[in-house]
Amino acid sequence: MWGHSLRMNSYIIFSGGCRVADYCSTESFHAHCPSGSVVLMTSARYGRMRLGRCVRVDFGFIGCSTDVIGILDRQCSGRTECRLRIPDAEMDETRPCLNDLTRYLSATYLCVSGAPRNFTELFRWPRNASVCPSICMHVP
16 A cells, blocks of 8 residues: 555545564664655554564563553654654653563554644544554564
């Protein structure tokens, strides 16, 4: 669905492509959109969701995570770009796992047409029915 428009709650959203990725400890999450569009966060989890590039050893604590979409909405949605360093103090306050364990961010966002503003008010669509995972593949 790259470059197609989607209709949600009678608003047109232009999908310049959904960006899906994991951001490990010491990396930065960087959301950016082309001129004329802004970031709309569609999902964000922080913790130890699965073994992979960011978590290589289980230690018996895989699957601990918390939904941090609210934090990333405030930091990123409605802006042309944003950058967050992982680990992030505000996300760490959610305490998804034991403090001594390495945590990472798994986030998805869309670029939607429009000028920077508060898109979380304009686009009211259910976060639990996220469009992004159905049109994008996860980038390991």
